[in-house]
Amino acid sequence: MVRIGDELEISWTEGMTVGDLVDRVPGGRDCAAVRVNGRIVARPNFHRTPVPDGAQVYLVPMIVGG
Amino acid sequence: MTELQLKSLKVHPYRRPAIDKGYANQSLHIDIGTDAVEIRPVDQRMKDVFVGGKGFDLWLLWLAVNEKTRWDSPENGVCVSSGPMGGTPGYPGSGKSIVTTISPLTGIPVDSNVGGYFGPYLKFAGFDALCVTGDAEGEKVVFIDGIDEKIEIFDAPGLADDAYALSAALTEHFGQGKPVDISVVSTGSGARHTRWGCLNFTWYDTKRRRARYKQAGRGGIGTVFAQKGIKALVVRWGHVSLDTNHPADKDALRSVAKLHSKEIVELDPKQNRMAKVGTTHLVPIMNAHDCLPVHNFRYGSHPGGNNLGEETYEHIFDPGFDGCWRGCTVACAHGVRDFVPMTGPYQGQRVFVDGPEYETIAGCGSNLGIFDPYTVLELNFYCDAYGLDTISVGTGIAFVMECYEAGVIDTSHTEGLELHFGNRLAALELLHQMGRGEGFGRIVGQGIRRMKQIFAERFGADPAFLADIGMESKGLEFSEYMTKESLAQQGGYGLTLKGPQHDEAWLIFLDMVHNFMPTFDQKAEALHWFPMFRTWFSLCGLCKLPWNDIVPADNRETPEPAKVVKHVQWYAEYFSAVTGRQVGADDLIVMSEKVYNFQRIFNLRMGGGRRADDTIPYRAMGPVTEAEYLSRQERYDGQLVAVWQESIEGLSTAEKVALLRRHREAQYEKLKDAVYQRRGWTADGIPTLATARRLGIDFPEVVAVLEQHGVTE
Numbered sequence A: 001m002v003r004i005g006d007e008l009e010i011s012w013t014e015g016m017t018v019g020d021l022v023d024r025v026p027g028g029r030d031c032a033a034v035r036v037n038g039r040i041v042a043r044p045n046f047h048r049t050p051v052p053d054g055a056q057v058y059l060v061p062m063i064v065g066g
Numbered sequence B: 001m002t003e004l005q006l007k008s009l010k011v012h013p014y015r016r017p018a019i020d021k022g023y024a025n026q027s028l029h030i031d032i033g034t035d036a037v038e039i040r041p042v043d044q045r046m047k048d049v050f051v052g053g054k055g056f057d058l059w060l061l062w063l064a065v066n067e068k069t070r071w072d073s074p075e076n077g078v079c080v081s082s083g084p085m086g087g088t089p090g091y092p093g094s095g096k097s098i099v100t101t102i103s104p105l106t107g108i109p110v111d112s113n114v115g116g117y118f119g120p121y122l123k124f125a126g127f128d129a130l131c132v133t134g135d136a137e138g139e140k141v142v143f144i145d146g147i148d149e150k151i152e153i154f155d156a157p158g159l160a161d162d163a164y165a166l167s168a169a170l171t172e173h174f175g176q177g178k179p180v181d182i183s184v185v186s187t188g189s190g191a192r193h194t195r196w197g198c199l200n201f202t203w204y205d206t207k208r209r210r211a212r213y214k215q216a217g218r219g220g221i222g223t224v225f226a227q228k229g230i231k232a233l234v235v236r237w238g239h240v241s242l243d244t245n246h247p248a249d250k251d252a253l254r255s256v257a258k259l260h261s262k263e264i265v266e267l268d269p270k271q272n273r274m275a276k277v278g279t280t281h282l283v284p285i286m287n288a289h290d291c292l293p294v295h296n297f298r299y300g301s302h303p304g305g306n307n308l309g310e311e312t313y314e315h316i317f318d319p320g321f322d323g324c325w326r327g328c329t330v331a332c333a334h335g336v337r338d339f340v341p342m343t344g345p346y347q348g349q350r351v352f353v354d355g356p357e358y359e360t361i362a363g364c365g366s367n368l369g370i371f372d373p374y375t376v377l378e379l380n381f382y383c384d385a386y387g388l389d390t391i392s393v394g395t396g397i398a399f400v401m402e403c404y405e406a407g408v409i410d411t412s413h414t415e416g417l418e419l420h421f422g423n424r425l426a427a428l429e430l431l432h433q434m435g436r437g438e439g440f441g442r443i444v445g446q447g448i449r450r451m452k453q454i455f456a457e458r459f460g461a462d463p464a465f466l467a468d469i470g471m472e473s474k475g476l477e478f479s480e481y482m483t484k485e486s487l488a489q490q491g492g493y494g495l496t497l498k499g500p501q502h503d504e505a506w507l508i509f510l511d512m513v514h515n516f517m518p519t520f521d522q523k524a525e526a527l528h529w530f531p532m533f534r535t536w537f538s539l540c541g542l543c544k545l546p547w548n549d550i551v552p553a554d555n556r557e558t559p560e561p562a563k564v565v566k567h568v569q570w571y572a573e574y575f576s577a578v579t580g581r582q583v584g585a586d587d588l589i590v591m592s593e594k595v596y597n598f599q600r601i602f603n604l605r606m607g608g609g610r611r612a613d614d615t616i617p618y619r620a621m622g623p624v625t626e627a628e629y630l631s632r633q634e635r636y637d638g639q640l641v642a643v644w645q646e647s648i649e650g651l652s653t654a655e656k657v658a659l660l661r662r663h664r665e666a667q668y669e670k671l672k673d674a675v676y677q678r679r680g681w682t683a684d685g686i687p688t689l690a691t692a693r694r695l696g697i698d699f700p701e702v703v704a705v706l707e708q709h710g711v712t713e
C-alpha cells in the first residue's frame, strides 16, 4: 500500500515508480515534485524513481514560488 | 553595557504618537552631514496613493532627489519603511522592512525587502518611514530610541568594520540589558570598496543569545550607506502585541491570522518543509529541471548540484524555530552554528552563519562550479561580514570565471588568481580582496556592467561576447534562475523596475513545466498580475513566502491555482482589519499599480525606464556558444524544426546557434510589446498619461516628467 497525502491509499505493485503513481492521483500530473518518505523527487526523475511499499507520498504544489 | 567610543553630537527629543490602524502618521528625516532632524506628517493622500513600505520610500526619495542626482550625491536618500501591517505578530511574514535608494549599479531607484526587526520597531517608535540624506565627515551612528523618545546622533570612530562584530557590540551597548529591544542596520568594509554593498538588518535571537541577520542585498544600498558615512542605524522598542499596531478590527485580524498561521503549521511539513530546510529544497528541484545556474548560467544542471540541497543543509543547520519576525510560522531563517572558516580574518574561529538560502547556494555554489556546501557557507559568511550581496557576488564572479576560461582575461589581469570554475580558494580570495579593497577584487566589485567596459577598453576583450555572457540588465546582476527555456521568466527578469531580481515575477514553472500561459497575451497577463501582486507585499511590510510557498490543500481545484486565491482573499481581509479600509482582492492590484507605475516614471526621471533599458543578455534567452548548444542539441534541434519549421539539414552548429538566436530575440521583443500594452505603457515602455490618470498618480511633477519624454497622450 502507498499512502498519498493524508487520505488516499493505493495498492503498491512491484517496480512501481513515482511516474506510475502520479498518473493515478488527482493533481499528480500537474506537480513539479513530490516527497517520497520525506525525500524530494522532481518531475524529470519521476519515471526512474521507485516507490517502496508502504511509502508516504506528498505532492509538492510548487507553482509560483521563488 | 559595552564601552564604545561614541560621542554624542545631537539629541532630538520627540513625542511618540499613538499608532493608529497600522500607521504612525509621520516620517523621520535625518541629514547625516548636518545632523539636522526633521519630523514630517504623513497625510491621508500619501497613504491612499503610496500605502506604505516601498511606496512611502519612493515618494520620500522622489522628493529628496532631482534628475541629476547620482548614487553618491548628498541628496540621495537611504529610505527605510515597513508598512501598515508590518509589526503584526502572529500573521506569518509580517515584519519586513523595505529599503530604497538610487543605486550605484543602475542609477535608478532600487528596492529591497528584508527581514529583521528594524522596520516594525521604527514604526512603533513613531515613524512610518525614515529617510537619511547628506554625507557625514567620518562615521556616524543614528539611534532612534522609541522608549525614551529621543533621536541621538553619534560620532563613531573606531567601531568594528565587519557587520557581525559591529551589530553585536551595538546591540549590547544600546540594549541596556534587553538586547531583544534592539535592531541594527549596518554594512561592512566591502560596501566601501565595491558597488555591491548590502545592508544587514538584525533581530535578537533569545534562544541563541545573539544578533541574527537578514540582508537587504540587491542594488548596492550598502554602498550608498557606507559612502554617506552611516556606520549604523539603531532602533529601540519594547513589548509588541497585536494591540501595538492598533488595528481597526482586532477580532477580524486575530481570526484571519490564525487561519493562515494554522494552515502553515499543518501543511509546511507536507510540502516544502521550510521550517526545517529554508529554501534549500529548491536546489534539487531546479537541478532536475535544468534551471539551476551552472558555470555562469551556461547550463542548468550538474551531478554535484544535489550536494547543495536540503538533504545536506538540513543536517548542517542548527535546529530551531527560526522566524525573522515574531510568530512567523514559516520560520525559514536558518543558520549554522560553530562553523569554522578556512580563510580570512575569522580563519580557525567558530562563527555563526545566517543562511544559506537558495540564491546564495546557486550564486556562490553551482554558478561558480563549487559543489562543496562548506565553501558556500564560507562565501555566505564573508559576504555578510563584509556587507556584500551574495547574488551579485555569485553572478559577478561567475562572469569573471567564464572570462578567465575563455581566455578573455588571464593571470596578468587577475594579479595571479587562477579563476577557473570550481577554484574555491580563488573565489574566496577574490571575496577577501573586495572586503579589503585590494587587487583584482576592486575591479570585480564594480559590477558586471563596468567590468564589461574595463575588460573591453583595457584588456582588449570582444564587447559583443561580453554583452552576451555578462548576466546583468539595467546594471544589476541576475538572480539565480535559468531562463533559457522560459520566455515568460525572461520577461520576469527583463521587464522589471529595478533589474533582474525574481521578486517581481517567478514564472518559470508556470510557463515551462505547467504550460499555463502558451500565448503572448497570457504571458503578458501574468507579467502584469504577478508583479503587481508581489509589489503589494512590499507596500505593506510583508514577506511574500507565506502567500504561495505553502498552498491550501484544495488549491488546485480553484479556478486560478497559480494565484493562490484563497490566500489573496485572506490578505485583503488582513489589510481591511488593520487599516479599516475595506478592500477586495482586486483593490490590492490597483494599490500596487499606482506605485509600480510611479516607480517606472521615477526610472524615466533618472535616465532609465524605456524599452532599451529592458534589454537582457542573450545568455538569458538561449545558447551563446556552440558548446552550450551541443550540450542540449536534441532540445534545440527539435525546437528549430518543430516550433520554427526550419530545415536544419546540413547546417553547422554555429549556423544553428545563429538561427535559434534570431527566433528567440524576436520572441522577446514581441513579448515586450504585449506586456507594455497590457500595462498601459507606450511601445517605448513608458506609462501613458491615461494610465497615470487612471491610477491617480498624475501629479504635476509626474506629468512633467512624462511630457519631457514626449508622452502627452
Ligand code: SF4
Pocket: B092, B093, B094, B095, B115, B322, B323, B324, B325, B328, B329, B330, B331, B332, B333, B543, B544, B545, B546
Ligand atoms: S517566511 Fe521566512 S523570510 Fe519570510 S518572514 Fe517568515 S521567517 Fe522571515
